[in-house]
Ligand code: C2O
C-alpha cells in the first residue's frame with residue numbers, strides 16, 4: 054500500500070521557496086491527468102462546513118474521563134453529491150473533538166479496525182512515553198487496541214491527534230486519521246472569548262481525487278493536490294452571524310503551507326498559536342500555517358451587512374501557473390443577521406511561563422536529497438533509525454536547539470514531542486512579539502532559514518521523536534530520537 058520510492062524528488066519542493074527556482078516552475082504546474090478528477094469541475098461554496106462533532110466520554114470517574122474510539126473506514130461526502138472512502142476515528146471525517154481540562158486526566162481506548170497498523174500521537178501534549186504514540190508503538194490492525202493516558206498537566210492548548218506509524222502516517226493521515234483535542238484551563242475559561250456556537254475548530258488540508266471521487270495517494274505529490282478542504286468538505290461555505298467568532302485553525306495537510314486572509318483585506322485578531330493563547334492579541338491581515346501548526350483567531354463580522362459573502366483566501370504554497378481559483382480559496386463566510394455579542398478579546402490574554410536559562414546548546418540541520426536521485430531525508434546527515442538515540446538529554450535540562458534548513462528549494466518544519474518550546478530567534482533576529490512569541494511545538498523553516506528554540510525537558514523520562522512535520526519528509530527519514538534521563542540512571 055505504501056510506495057515509498059515512487060515519486061520524483063522535485064515533487065518535494067514547495068511554496069514561495071521556489072522564488073529562485075523559476076526554471077522548475079513550468080514543469081511544476083501539473084494539469085489533471087487521465088482518470089483524475091479535474092478540480093476545476095468541483096462546485097465551490099455549495100456545501101455547508103460542518104462543525105466537528107464533540108466526542109462524549111463513556112464515563113467520568115473522579116478526575117478521569119474515559120473515551121472509546123474506533124479507527125475504521127467510512128464514506129464521507131467531501132465533494133458535493135459523491136461518496137469518498139476515508140479512514141476515520143469513530144466514523145468522523147475529520148475526527149471528533151475531545152474536550153479536556155488541565156488537571157483532569159483523559160484515557161482514550163483506541164481500537165484499530167483498519168487494515169494497517171497505527172500509533173496515535175497527541176500532537177503538542179506533555180505525556181508519558183508509553184502514551185506518546187511513538188512511530189514504533191503500534192496498534193495491530195483488525196481489532197488491536199491500546200489505552201492512551203493523557204495527564205493534561207499542562208496549560209490550555211489546541212492539540213490534535215493523528216496516526217504516527219512510521220512510513221505509514223503520511224498515507225493514513227492523508228486518508229483521514231486526524232482529530233481535535235481542545236485542552237482548556239481556568240486562565241482561558243475566565244477570559245470571556247467567543248464560545249459555544251461561536252468557537253469553531255477548523256481542520257484545513259488538501260487532497261487529490263480520481264474521477265470516481267476516491268482519494269489518490271502518492272507520496273510527495275502535493276503539487277497535484279488541488280482540492281482544498283475545510284472540516285472535510287471541498288470549498289465549503291459557513292454561515293456566521295454578524296458578531297465575533299473564534300476560529301481554531303489546524304493545518305492537518307501533509308505538505309501544504311497556508312497563508313490565510315479575508316478576501317476584502319480586513320484585519321482580524323490572532324489570539325493564539327500551537328501551545329495556547331499569546332500574551333496579547335495581535336491585529337493581523339493574515340496568518341501562516343505550516344503542516345501541524347495551529348492558529349487561534351477572532352474575526353468580527355459585525356461590520357458586515359447581512360448577505361455579505363467573504364472568502365477566506367490562501368496565498369501560501371502557490372507555485373507559478375497553479376490554479377488560484379482552487380488553491381487560493383479555502384471557504385466562504387456568509388454573513389447573516391447581527392446577534393448579541395457579550396464576548397470580549399482582552400488586551401492581555403495570559404502570562405507565559407518564565408523562560409529559565411539554558412545550559413546546553415545543540416545544532417540540528419534538516420536536509421533532503423534535492424537532486425531526485427534518492428528519496429532520502431536527514432537530520433544532521435542521518436535518516437531515522439528507530440533503534441538509535443540521536444540526542445541524550447538530562448532530565449530537567451533547559452536547552453537551546455539551533456535548527457537550520459540546509460535545502461535550497463524545499464521548505465521544512467520542525468516539531469518536537471513532549472515539550473512546548475519557545476522561539477528565541479528566527480534568522481538571528483530575536484522573536485519578542487508576533488505569532489511565534491507564544492508556546493510552540495512546530496515551526497516552519499523556509500530554505501536556508503534558522504530558528505533558535507528553547508525547551509525544558511522535565512515531567513517524564515523516556516524516548517521521544519523530533520521531526521519535520523511534512524509527513525512525507527518524516528517518512529523519508531527526517532526524524533530522530535531524543536532520550537530524557539536522570540543522570541543517576543545514565544551512570545547505572
Ligand atoms: Cu503531529 Cu510527531 O507529530
Ligand code: CU
Nearest residue numbers: 465521523526
Ligand atoms: Cu521537511
